[in-house]
Amino acid sequence: MAGTIWIPGAERLKPSAPGGTITSNAPPRVVWHTTEADPGTSSVWAAMIRVLTNKSAEPQILYDPLTDRLGQFLPLNVGGRALRNDGSTMTNRVGKVCIQVEVIGRAAKPFTGYWKPGKNFRAMMTAIRSWGIKDSWPAGPPPRFVASPPHNVPESPRSRTIWLNRGGHYGHSHIPGNDHGDPGAISVTALFAASGAPPKELFTVGQYENLMQQIKNEGAATRQEVRRQAIWALRYGVQTEDERAQANRAFDDAIDAGKSLKEALAAAARVLQPIADDLERAARKNG
Numbered sequence: 188m189a190g191t192i193w194i195p196g197a198e199r200l201k202p203s204a205p206g207g208t209i210t211s212n213a214p215p216r217v218v219w220h221t222t223e224a225d226p227g228t229s230s231v232w233a234a235m236i237r238v239l240t241n242k243s244a245e246p247q248i249l250y251d252p253l254t255d256r257l258g259q260f261l262p263l264n265v266g267g268r269a270l271r272n273d274g275s276t277m278t279n280r281v282g283k284v285c286i287q288v289e290v291i292g293r294a295a296k297p298f299t300g301y302w303k304p305g306k307n308f309r310a311m312m313t314a315i316r317s318w319g320i321k322d323s324w325p326a327g328p329p330p331r332f333v334a335s336p337p338h339n340v341p342e343s344p345r346s347r348t349i350w351l352n353r354g355g356h357y358g359h360s361h362i363p364g365n366d367h368g369d370p371g372a373i374s375v376t377a378l379f380a381a382s383g384a385p386p387k388e389l390f391t392v393g394q395y396e397n398l399m400q401q402i403k404n405e406g407a408a409t410r411q412e413v414r415r416q417a418i419w420a421l422r423y424g425v426q427t428e429d430e431r432a433q434a435n436r437a438f439d440d441a442i443d444a445g446k447s448l449k450e451a452l453a454a455a456a457r458v459l460q461p462i463a464d465d466l467e468r469a470a471r472k473n474g
């Protein structure tokens with residue numbers, strides 16, 4: 188499927204060099220970043236262009252979530268430069284397209300909490316979908332980012348298996364071989380709602396099983412641990428907003444009370460257990 192190469196309405200920005208040629212046959216994908224600056228002004232817009240070109244770290248797309256300003260450094264069908272390689276894997280070139288979006292904002296303050304998306308945002312999402320990229324997050328939604336000391340909550344497993352094999356939307360925080368924690372816990376529901384999207388598909392039992400298998404292959408020890416990780420990876424796909432908020436609160440309370448990451452995950456898993464049980468029952472019934 189050949190899609191849109193230049194997004195209608197996007198300002199053309201001058202890159203430091205042309206983008207890399209893509210030869211990958213992996214499914215098409217998007218990677219979301221935040222530039223770690225405050226959006227909304229033309230001075231910051233100009234500064235971000237300078238910073239990204241000076242570092243030779245341009246994405247294909249630059250977006251200001253407050254003004255809906257949209258810029259494009261590179262055609263969507265070549266590699267961007269905002270990711271680090273993973274050993275010998277050229278991360279920026281994984282996927283038939285690997286579209287990177289730098290949103291002017293901060294990972295610790297998710298932009299979907301205050302943004303004003305408009306027609307340029309919709310044009311960008313339409314272009315993304317034109318490549319057959321689904322409204323899904325194969326590694327789960329981006330985890331929360333805590334600025335000091337910088338870390339993600341929960342820690343992202345940065346699964347190589349998922350990244351190399353599955354298309355859809357990713358955060359920089361999901362990518363193997365990288366250590367940045369952006370774009371933070373943006374609301375994936377708000378993101379797709381603002382794109383004039385069809386309603387998001389729920390995860391199927393088959394997808395859940397595949398994910399369990401992948402996590403197991405990567406060495407999670409027990410069945411319980413596999414299930415817990417799968418629940419976390421899928422948590423935004425299978426729960427209501429309310430259940431998700433309850434699970435997040437249980438997790439945060441445990442961390443605040445000085446519990447270990449493992450104990451906090453267990454606290455959240457207790458909230459989500461009925462959902463996991465349903466999925467397992469359905470999986471067993473389907474053989």
Ligand SMILES: [Zn+2]
Nearest residue numbers: 220359367369
């Ligand atoms: Zn990034």
